[in-house]
Amino acid sequence: MRLxxxxxxxxxxxxxxxxLKVDSFINHQIDTLxxxxxxxxxxxxxxxxxIDKIMTIEASGIxxxxxxxxxxxxxxxxxxxxxSINIEGEVYTTKIQSFTHQRVYDVIVSKKYLHExxxxxxxxxxxxxxxxxxxxxxxxxxxxxxxEGIGIVIEKxxxxxxxxxxxxxxxxxxxxxxxxxxxxxxxxxxxxxxx
Amino acid sequence: MRLxxxxxxxxxxxxxxxxLKVDSFINHQIDTLxxxxxxxxxxxxxxxxxIDKIMTIEASGIxxxxxxxxxxxxxxxxxxxxxSINIEGEVYTTKIQSFTHQRVYDVIVSKKYLHExxxxxxxxxxxxxxxxxxxxxxxxxxxxxxxEGIGIVIEKxxxxxxxxxxxxxxxxxxxxxxxxxxxxxxxxxxxxxxx
Numbered sequence: 001m002r003l004x005x006x007x008x009x010x011x012x013x014x015x016x017x018x019x020l021k022v023d024s025f026i027n028h029q030i031d032t033l034x035x036x037x038x039x040x041x042x043x044x045x046x047x048x049x050x051i052d053k054i055m056t057i058e059a060s061g062i063x064x065x066x067x068x069x070x071x072x073x074x075x076x077x078x079x080x081x082x083x084s085i086n087i088e089g090e091v092y093t094t095k096i097q098s099f100t101h102q103r104v105y106d107v108i109v110s111k112k113y114l115h116e117x118x119x120x121x122x123x124x125x126x127x128x129x130x131x132x133x134x135x136x137x138x139x140x141x142x143x144x145x146x147x148e149g150i151g152i153v154i155e156k157x158x159x160x161x162x163x164x165x166x167x168x169x170x171x172x173x174x175x176x177x178x179x180x181x182x183x184x185x186x187x188x189x190x191x192x193x194x195x
Numbered sequence: 196m197r198l199x200x201x202x203x204x205x206x207x208x209x210x211x212x213x214x215l216k217v218d219s220f221i222n223h224q225i226d227t228l229x230x231x232x233x234x235x236x237x238x239x240x241x242x243x244x245x246i247d248k249i250m251t252i253e254a255s256g257i258x259x260x261x262x263x264x265x266x267x268x269x270x271x272x273x274x275x276x277x278x279s280i281n282i283e284g285e286v287y288t289t290k291i292q293s294f295t296h297q298r299v300y301d302v303i304v305s306k307k308y309l310h311e312x313x314x315x316x317x318x319x320x321x322x323x324x325x326x327x328x329x330x331x332x333x334x335x336x337x338x339x340x341x342x343e344g345i346g347i348v349i350e351k352x353x354x355x356x357x358x359x360x361x362x363x364x365x366x367x368x369x370x371x372x373x374x375x376x377x378x379x380x381x382x383x384x385x386x387x388x389x390x
Contacts, residue, residue: 029308030271032264058254063271066258069227076225076258113224 001041001175005190007034008154008176016183018128018156026153027060027125032067038175039068042123042151045173046072049148052118053077057096057107057136064153065123072121077113079139081105092142096135109139116144127152127174130161137170149173157191196236196370200385202229203349203371211378213323213351221348222255222320227262233370234263237318237346240368241267244343247313248272252291252302252331259348260318267316272308274334276300287337291330304334311339322347322369325356332365344368352386 013021025031051072056065057079065076082105091108098105114120120140127133133150140147147170155162155174165172177191208216220226246267251260252274260271277300286303293300309315315335322328328345335342342365350357350369360367372386 023305024307025270028272028275028305030261030264030273032261032271033268035261036265059257059273059275062254062257063261063273066225066227066230066261067265069225070231070262073228075220076227077223078225078254078258080223080254110218110223112219 001038003034003037004153004176007031008190009188012188014181014183014186014188018158018181020154020156020178020181020188022125022154026064030063032063035064035067038064038153039071041175042068042121042173043071046121046149046151049121050119051121051148053114054121054123055079055109055114055136055140056123057081057132061124064125068123068151077109079107079109079136081107092139094135094138094142097131107135107139109143111143114140114143114145118143118145119148120145121149121151122147123151125153127155127161127165127172128159130159130164133161133165137165151175154178196233198232199229199348199371202226203385204383207383209376209378209381209383213353213376215349215351215373215376215383217320217349221259225258227258230259230262233259233348234266236370237263237316237368238266241316241344241346244316245314246316246343248309249316249318250274250304250309250331250335251318252276252327256319259320263318263346272304274302274304274331276302287334289330289333289337292326302330302334304338306338309335309338309340313338313340314343315340316344316346317342318346320348322350322356322360322367323354325354325359328356328360332360346370349373 011024054065054069054076069076090111093108096105150172152174155177157177179189179191181188249260249264249271264271285306288303291300345367347369350372352372374384374386376383
């Protein structure tokens with residue numbers, strides 16, 4: 001997605017350790033006009049797929065999922081990173097190792113909001129080593145629901161997550177795939193994709 | 196907002212201890228069509244106000260803020276509940292006592308995304324004792340920005356938060372104000388508001 005790649009080149013900041021900061025427009029401050037274009041693009045890419053619900057994980061996936069869901073006309077369910085006294089009853093649960101925060105989270109979703117046979121589009125801001133995505137996929141499958149597709153805003157193509165998931169036969173659409181980035185020069189190279 | 200009140204009566208669950216669970220349509224599973232109506236209603240209520248940015252707090256405020264921001268054509272910034280290695284540089288910080296989780300959070304927002312003189316609309320899902328809102332207001336004021344208004348989806352009118360904020364002269368628009376609720380019967384009474 002050209003508009004997104006240009007925005008990442010303009011406002012993304014490359015840091016040592018393969019960190020790309022996009023908190024000026026995606027995951028701290030949010031450019032809601034850009035997110036609307038992102039939602040439209042996911043709808044274009046997954047048009048014709050059966051999507052009953054969009055699933056994401058708090059916190060930075062929520063805005064993307066909510067705006068994307070408007071284009072699909074479906075609800076969102078977001079997985080939560082810790083047990084809350086406001087979530088009652090039975091939950092599906094998994095553990096996710098966070099690349100960003102270098103810790104392990106318990107991640108839950110209420111059994112009331114994922115059902116057997118539902119077709120789920122999983123949306124997230126980043127795909128790097130795929131740990132978070134594997135956790136979300138396991139929650140969907142635990143419910144007997146189907147991962148219809150995975151929509152990623154920025155995939156770190158130099159890491160293994162995307163490749164492993166595609167090898168499993170999952171359909172992943174990443175709007176921007178980073179081939180390489182250089183923390184010294186700030187240069188970011190994107191993988192060529194069909195537009 | 197009649198549509199919201201009807202939805203709360205239909206799908207909200209009253210629990211002992213003044214807990215109202217709306218996680219089937221607002222803060223775990225999200226009805227994005229309802230949120231779109233909520234965003235429209237905030238736009239109607241604050242039409243004519245100068246709004247440069249919408250601020251909220253993770254996680255359950257994000258979807259509401261993002262969809263509302265589309266109606267205003269402004270960005271969102273969401274305050275974060277813990278220091279993250281992906282947030283660098285200086286931050287505004289405050290502490291918030293959570294009614295839901297019965298603990299104290301450090302809440303931060305990057306100085307890059309709140310500026311002196313900006314007019315901020317603060318959006319959140321609930322207003323109860325006002326602790327979270329007081330924290331967000333203090334972050335805005337620490338930046339030298341202006342709290343132009345506060346938009347709440349559900350205000351617990353039997354608690355003091357809304358009254359105290361209105362006494363400070365702040366403009367608060369709550370789409371549904373709960374006058375009383377009964378955990379035994381499940382009955383919810385809303386305060387009459389001009390539609």
